[in-house]
Amino acid sequence: MAVAIQLRGVTKRFLTPSGGVYTALRDLNLTVEPGEFCAVVGPTGCGKSTTLGLISGLEPPSEGEVDVFGQPVKGIAGGLGYMFQTDAVFPWKTVLENVAAGPRYRGMSHREARVKARDWITRVGLAGFEDRYPYQLSGGMRKRVALAQSLINGPRILLMDEPFSALDVQTRSLMETELLSLWSATSASVVFVTHDLEEAISLSDRVFVLTAGPGTVKSTYKVDLPRPRNVAEIRFNPRFIEIYEEIWKDLKDEVLVSYERQKRGAA
């Protein structure tokens, strides 16, 4: 079977407003197997989010190739879910309309889409909130809406860009556990971008460490912790701590490099 996602020698440059060229990613190689949960960690500004933009087809690479299930990415691929870092639920739609949006855009009738949406709203634990508008929900609940919105389309690939970074610690670990249980019922490959190593290890099968920008894969780690996992408790597992220490040694250098640069930039 073809790999789910493959990035080969990918470089991404942006034009800065002042006319310069900013290289976000440099010669990046990355492979994700079908059904695999991968986390991408790295210091601030190393191009983690850019990677997701390339896989989704929202942004084309400057050099290199991006393949999804063996097909080169041209424009936005179908079968893809994307959870954004900031709130991207539609503020003028109710919870029900928000979740039903995907199926409707893909040609399902209003009525069918609503039935399907109700089911997903129940699955993410928002039953009874169908008619609320996003402003009437808490941050955690809005994330649940976004999760249902992404999963309802039955994506083969789910891209997540620090989706829980704005949540408080308790809500966050609840959402993480819930994400894992929802994901285990699908066969989706996940690319989960985060700057939080603990989150990366507790969720994923493999962790990619990116270098300080321009980002490229520095090293890859396999996380051989048993599933199903309880995110709130797995961090006490001795193996978890071992893996954490191993990856952190690697990541620390990059974080320091990035920090030094920021200090110099600010000075």
Add this chain to the structure above:
Amino acid sequence: MSVRSAARLNLAANAPAEQAGRPASDLATGRRQQARRRRLAVYGLRLLLGVAIVVGWELGARAGVIDKFFWSQPSDIAATLWRWVTEGTDLGPLSDQVLVTMEETVGGFFVGSIFGVIFGVVLGSNRLLSDVLSPYIKGANAIPRVVVGALFAVSLGLDIKSKIATASVLVFFVVFFNAFQGVREVDRNLVANARILGANTRQLTTEIVIPSALSWIVASLHTSFGLALVGAVVGELFGAYQGVGELIYESKNLFDTSGVFAGMALLAAIALVAEALISELEKRLITWRPPVATETRI
């Protein structure tokens, strides 16, 4: 800020005190009473200010401090209004004058708003078109637009058409710029999300771009209804058979300042009623926003 939101803010500010010893229901009742007292005080002071101005004006005019001939006096203005209501104006029944002006205003408001929204959305989503047209639009916007009233009075005649045209030109630019800005300011994340979810260009426009621009557009309707009224009245001043503006013009020609003031009072009443209607419309159109945000106007 409206009285209601002031009361609400007041409640919110005191909320942490809820944790104190007294039972919550007690505190809530106390707070409600406090809010009601405040509301009454504001209404009372408003009334007092209005009475003070009217009485001061009347007494000033009677004592000769204020020249009645130029500045009239409240009792004369009220008498003029009363005469218009009971006996009709020189131009016919008062209701006809008010209705004509309303018709012109509402007509101009709708025509201008519809064109403003269409042009705003189209130009907002088409960068080439907006780049090509922008110097012309900026130029047209720089002209004091009430002067087109003169042009329309000649080209469209002295009846209702020329007033609607004048009013709609004034309305158009305000709504246009807001719709344009609204479309430009659409959250990139929302667009990306909709595209990922599978929205096509038409769905992006109707479900993301327009709803997002709607709060800008609706906000502009408050200003633009006022401008529609300005357009209608200015149109009437350039030449008309009927309307409140024409009534003011006639009164001016007769050196009847009471008539001018009476006309102004009528226009103020029309504007206030319209403002209330638009606020209601706003509430209906934009249900998805937290209610407090819509009440930050005066």
